[in-house]
Amino acid sequence: MKKPNVVILGAGYGGLMTTVRLQKLVGVNEANITLVNKYDYHYETTWLHEASAGTLHHDRVRYPITDVIDRNKVQFVQDTVVKIIPQEQRVLLEKGELSYDYLVVALGFESETFGIKGLKEYAFSIANINAARQIREHIEYQFATYNTEIEKREERLTIVVGGAGFTGIEFLGELVNRVPELCREYDIDPKKVRIICVEAAPTALPGFDPELVEYAVGVLERKGVEFRIGTAIKECTPEGIIVAKGDETEEIKAGTVVWAAGVRGSYVIDESGFEEMRGRVKVDPFLRAPGYDNVFIVGDCSLMINEETNRPYPPTAQIAMQQGELCAKNLAVLIRQQGELQPFKPDIKGTVCSLGHDDAIGVVFGKKMWGSKASFMKKMVDNRALYLIGGPSLVVKKGKFNIF
Amino acid sequence: MKKPNVVILGAGYGGLMTTVRLQKLVGVNEANITLVNKYDYHYETTWLHEASAGTLHHDRVRYPITDVIDRNKVQFVQDTVVKIIPQEQRVLLEKGELSYDYLVVALGFESETFGIKGLKEYAFSIANINAARQIREHIEYQFATYNTEIEKREERLTIVVGGAGFTGIEFLGELVNRVPELCREYDIDPKKVRIICVEAAPTALPGFDPELVEYAVGVLERKGVEFRIGTAIKECTPEGIIVAKGDETEEIKAGTVVWAAGVRGSYVIDESGFEEMRGRVKVDPFLRAPGYDNVFIVGDCSLMINEETNRPYPPTAQIAMQQGELCAKNLAVLIRQQGELQPFKPDIKGTVCSLGHDDAIGVVFGKKMWGSKASFMKKMVDNRALYLIGGPSLVVKKGKFNIF
Known part of the structure; x- marks a missing residue:
């Protein structure tokens, strides 16, 4: 009997959890497991705001994938996924291709710019280790440059954070601690630095308990953050941003703009012809893509409705890991052709x-x-x-x- | 009897040495001593190549001026010198002005671009602490950015050093140690990095013993430096440099260009109407400016001919400090109106x-x-x-x- 090929795309929370659980559940002779990832390391996406601000070194935020996989059972391929052809059970990679019997798509999120002009070109987003290092160094370079110029440009010392959602607030929390260090390093008066958070929604942290939101905003304001709530970014330029509140527009000059207001699923989902909404696929209770019983989608690329609120579950590490755990169990059922598939039930702690x-x-x-x-x-x-x-x-x- | 005003401009090697020696030689009631400097710290100019490469933190390269001056005897003014009016015994500062009975001009060097197009705009020079920090951060930002771009631009990882003189060679020595650290930090293959040194003269380190030059070039070449000797920089562009050797020109794309090939005296010298050559004044044996017996010029702004070689002494810290020492002694002679002025005799160790x-x-x-x-x-x-x-x-x- 031929061993089935299990291919797992992505070594984020969802994909890596699927892999490490599956390698425990099945024996060497039961399946060929292949894990594909763009980098040879896993990174803690939920810690990237710290690496981006420079408060935690990026090497603390990542570890080699080979540290956690069992290389007797799992083959690791470092490559970038280009497209899935589910009709042919094939995956195209930049440098090769793979065929599968069972596929797990765990390709994570990408930044969503909602078509805002200039955002892709002039704003950073806290997307991965490379981006985090660049944001850290960009901010530091602005501070390092300030005193070298005869005509001082205080906007170099202005940092705009687009979005007061979870990522935006966590990044601000690190920035307010980092800025005093940068001021000491580059002989800069802290009063010249501005940190501005622009949020289109009528509140920071929409969905959070209002008392906690008030606490968070108060803490950050006392440390110097200016909040512009109910204010939308209309455009991002090489000099900063243009915002609108009601009918009024205003230009805010800023050396650094970090966009932390939108995520979507992977563009590979769009490319591969799945039914999708912003790169996310509405999966069945067993986490399978509609029409393809052998394709599981876990993490930020999967979309599930919370029946209590009638809204989608948010893309969190907690849910991605729980999905990975269940996905591994269901794969073991399929590989052994015994037992029954279990539906996914999130357990939000x-x-x-x-x-x-x-x-x-x-x-x-x-x-x-x-x-x-x-x-x-x-x-x-x-x-x-x-x-x-x-x-x-x-x-x-x-x-x-x-x-x- | 009125106490004479002694004003010392600049707290580099020459000016600070003059100050600390003079404060020992004269009593509180003998003279008013004022030291003017742009920053409230002294920095070791001869260590700036280390801070620029990032191999030594800039705080290791500087110390507060108030750490070494006797504040009972010396008044410290943090300001920038705009112009000297020797006819009126006045100094114009950005935020004020001073009058003097005796003046010591120790304003140090500035970068000399020899009119090469684009050099001022697109190349860095290892001029002071601010510049050193910016060079360090600029290089680091290039490395941090490399992996974030879909189309990789290897020229980001190319560093051009203009000049294989003393500063150029010392900076290269630090860079070859720094680059492997940067490669580890930003996941970059060291083979993609290029360090290119362009020197118009027919040899590196002109004036040095040829056997030692060969040793130095060999060491740096083994660590990856490419030397382009007898090659002139014709132009510096936002993308890199254009060089010429004989009739042939070539473009070298580079993310970083550091110009280390020319220094001149301070532009304040030019502004103030002294007889000068590139901001340097040919001083008399007592270090005085021609025509002004009460104006001493020490350090990189002074020009003295070495009679053995019939060429000017190079602008070094060693000579600046020896000049400062003698200048303090001569000032004490003038203040007390006893003893005789001593001529300057460099003692090159x-x-x-x-x-x-x-x-x-x-x-x-x-x-x-x-x-x-x-x-x-x-x-x-x-x-x-x-x-x-x-x-x-x-x-x-x-x-x-x-x-x-």
């Missing part, structure tokens, strides 16, 4: 949003929390993600223990 | 050119040396400069002790 290394807000097991307690919980959430994929040794290597 | 932190070439007390012995000597030279100005406590604070 809570959400914690950091405000720098020593403050946070969150709701955990239905309980609201803020300050050092929430910050402690955030670090436990971060360490738990490491534990679930790489066990205790990965927590020791990469975990966050600056908890007191 | 040697020259050591570093090739990174662990290698160097040099001639010290007439003896040629290279390798770790020369490197040790270089660090002793650096520590000696600290000792002469700030005594043992400054050596302890800022000295180089990584000598084994």
Whole structure:
């Protein structure tokens, strides 16, 4: 009997969790497992705001994929996925192609610019390790350049964050801690620095408990962030942004613009002819793409409706990992042709949003929390993600223990 | 009797040495001493190549001026000199003006671009702390950006150094050590990085012993530097440089161009109507400007002919400090109106050119040396400069002790 080919695309939270669970569930002789990823490392997407601000080195945010996979069972291919041809059970890569019996698509998110002019060209987005390093260095270069110019341009020291959602707020929390360090490094008066957050929605952190939102905004404002709520970015230019509130428009000059207001699924989904909405596929209860019983979609590329709220579940690491876990179990059922497929039921333990290394807000097991307690919980959430994929040794290597 | 006003312009090697020696020689009631400097710190100009490459933090390269001056005797003014009016014994500053009975001009060097098109706009020069930080960050930003671009531009990883003189060679020595660190930091294949040194003269380090030059060039070539000797930079563009050798021209694309091939005296000299050549004044044996017996010029703005070679002495820290020492003695003679002015006689102990932190070439007390012995000597030279100005406590604070 021919061993089935299982191909997993992407080594983010969803894909890597599928891989490490599947390698435990099946034996060497039961399946050929191939994991494809653009880089030879996994990175903690939910920690990228720290690497981008420069408050945590990017090497603390990533680890080699070969550290967590069992190379006797899993073949790792470093390549970029170009397109899936589900009718032919093939995947085109930049440097090769693969055929599969079972496919797991875990290609994660990309930045969504909603067609805002100039955003792609002139704004950064906190997308991956490469982008995070560039944002860190771009901001630092602006500070390093300021004092070299005879005509001082204070807009070099202005940082605009587009979006006061989860990523925007967490990034602001790091920036307010980073800026005083940069001011010392480059002999700059902190009063000259501006951090401006522009949010089109009528509140920061839409969907969060209002009392916690107020706490978060208050903390960031006291540390110098200017919030422009209910204000939309209309255009991004080489000099900054143009915003609109009602009928009034205004130009804000800024040396750095970071767009943290929109994500979508992978463009590979669009390319491959799946039924999709912004790169996300509405999957069946077993996480399969409509029409293809052998194609599972986990993480930010999958779309599931929360029946309690009638809205899609948000694209979070928590859900991606739970999906990966279930996907591995269902793959084992299919490979062995015994047992029954299980439907996905998310188990939302809570959400914690950091405000720098020593403050946070969150709701955990239905309980609201803020300050050092929430910050402690955030670090436990971060360490738990490491534990679930790489066990205790990965927590020791990469975990966050600056908890007191 | 009115106390004379002594004004010292510039807190580089020459000006600061004049100040610290003069404050020891005269009493509080003998003179008003005012030191003017653009920054509130002194920096080791001869170490700036390290800060520029990023191999030594710029805070290791500078110290507060108030650490070494006696504030009972010396008034420190942080301001920028605009113009000297020697006929009226006045100095115009950006934010004020001073009148003097005795003036010491120690305004140091500026970059000389020899009218090469685009050099001022598109090339960096290792001029001061601000510039050094910007060069370090510019190079780092090029490396950080490389992997974020879909179309990789390898010229981002090309660094051109204009000039294989003393500064150019020392900067190359640091760069070859820094580049492997940057490659690790930004996941870049070191083979993609190019370091190109362009020198118009027929040899690197003109004036140095040929055997030592060969050693230095060999060391740097083995670490990856490409030398283009006898090749002139014709133009600098936003994309790189255009060079010419004989009749042939060539474009070299480069993300970073550092111009290390020319220095001149301060433009304040030109502005102030002294007889000058490229901002340097041919001083009398007592270091005085022609026509003004109360204006002393020390350091890189002064020009003295070495009668043995019939060429000017090079602008070095060694000579600047010796001039400062003599200038302080002569000022004390004038202030007290007793004794006789002494002529300046340089005492060249040697020259050591570093090739990174662990290698160097040099001639010290007439003896040629290279390798770790020369490197040790270089660090002793650096520590000696600290000792002469700030005594043992400054050596302890800022000295180089990584000598084994």
